[in-house]
Amino acid sequence: MLLVCTAVMSIAGEGSTALDSTQPSTQYNIVNERNLRAGKYTVNEERAAGASAVESLVKATTKVDDLETYLKRGDTVNKVFKTLKLQKAGDNLLDNPQLATLMRYLRLFNEANPTKKTSLVATLTTHYGNHGLTKIIEAGLASTSKKTVATAKHLQTEQIQYWMAHGRSPESVFGVLKLDKFLPLTWISSDLFEKPGLRTWIRYLDDFNAENPKQKTTLISILSKRYNDKTLANMLIAANKAESTSSIAKRIQAEQTLVWLQTGKKPSDLFTMFHLQKAGDSLFQNPLFPAWIKYADDFRVIHPDTQLETMSTLMKHFDDDVLAKIIMAANDVPSTKSLARRLHAELLRGWERRRETPDDLFFLLKLDKVQDKLLESPLFDVWAKFMTSYNQMNPKTKYNLITTLTYRFGGDKELSKMLLAAEKVPSTKAMASELLDLQIAHWLDKMKSPGLVSSYLGANGAAADDVSSILYQKYLKSLPTW
DSSP states (O other): OBEEEOOEEEBTBSSOOOOOTTOGGGGGTOOOOOOSOOSOOOHHHHHHSSHHHHHTTSOOOSOHHHHHHHHHTTOOHHHHHHHTTGGGTGGGGGGOTHHHHHHHHHHHHHHHOGGGOOOHHHHHHHHHHHHHHHHHHHHHHTOSOHHHHHHHHHHHHHHHHHHHHTTOOHHHHHHHTTTTOOOTTTTTOOOGGGSTTHHHHHHHHHHHHHHOGGGOOOHHHHHTTTSOHHHHHHHHHHHHHSTTTHHHHHHHHHHHHHHHHHHTOOHHHHHHHTTGGGOGGGGGGSTHHHHHHHHHHHHHHHSTTSOOOHHHHHHHHSOHHHHHHHHHHHTTSTTTHHHHHHHHHHHHHHHHHTTOOHHHHHHHTTGGGTGGGGGGSHHHHHHHHHHHHHHHHOGGGOOOHHHHHHHHHTSHHHHHHHHHHHHTSTTTHHHHHHHHHHHHHHHHHHTOOHHHHHHHHTOTTOOTTSHHHHHHHHHHHHSOOO
16 A cells, blocks of 8 residues: 555655655665664573563562572462462553562572573463563553553563564464454454554564564565455555554555555556545545555556556546646645646646547536636636647647637626626636736727727726726727827
8 A cells, every 4th residue: 555655655745756666665764663682582591681670670569588488489480470469460560569579589580490490471471371461561561650661661572582582483473462363344444453462563573574684574465465455455544544553554555565566556446445536625635645646656667668647547536627626725735735736737738638628628627607706716727727738739729718708608798797796806806807908908909899898898887997997998098090
């Protein structure tokens, strides 16, 4: 997906930059969350890790003499776990002072039993399971207590070391964390991004790749085995909207986009997969839209034998007037202005490729429906610019703006009436004045009689400072003298 945008299309920049086909991965800012130290993991190393660090974070409440008694009695760490009633701590385990007591006993036990060494994670996993312990750890990471967060970080690192030492693959960890458990109707949606363990799994995958470069895998390679493109697209769309999951969604989108580029997935297919055809007036505000634009650009670079699909896709899903309004509205917003300008230019070229004429476009933009409010329509400027572009491309069949408008309004007088009314409206005054000047020039070119011009402007009987009188006098002064 963007999906990728960002890729996936890296949903990200508002603009669109071409992808270097030789090094696509660098274009999508795919970053991992690897925070673990480098180096191969061993079971013995894992057993020694983390206990003293966690123990230092919380106070123990059980006396050392009691621990010595447990040790002399030969109690296992698992038994002491139950003796301390930590099985009742549940999600509050990391805030329980008895956890430090267990840590202290773990250290004593390992020193006294070097051939039976165990670890905190092994003990906690025995009682809570991989999934349950991960839930506890991730809840701790979200705590407002700095000590709890620090404890959770230490435990998460030890848990990942534990899996690494036992040779678990990212696929295996995905399963033990129950991330592969589907909701009903998973072809429509999934709660993957809401499940505890997702961030832990991603961290593990990154560290696994660093330790096993020959067995590297990606998030998307694992997820694509479980979700089809449409389902995953829906999941990423939802995840992108939530601050807590947007960064993960963008990364997966980036990975997926690289896959799509390599396999030749068409931008037009992604457009509907992202439901962008349903975005309406908020198209430019949808974070997937600039990502999709980038994907279309990169697709064109990697597949040079294809045509750029941005505008052809947009014109397929939106009526001309609707699309033009969306683009013009985006042109007034600083964050989307650059992209809007680009798409405006592409829209003009799209009409030219369709061989539309200014007459055709006047109706396609539904300007015939606005009547006296023509200059208030943002689409009038679009139409006028198309006429200019059309005339440059077709010098033998040039259209004259005033001639065309005169025809559309039913005559010189009717057009003058509309323009004089628009000249009194602050928002359209400048444009109306410019068009009135063009109309005067047109009449001069046609050598219209002063009587006709006075009639067109309604100048007869008008005050001297009225616009119609001023324009009429301007016309008289501009008439050639013989």
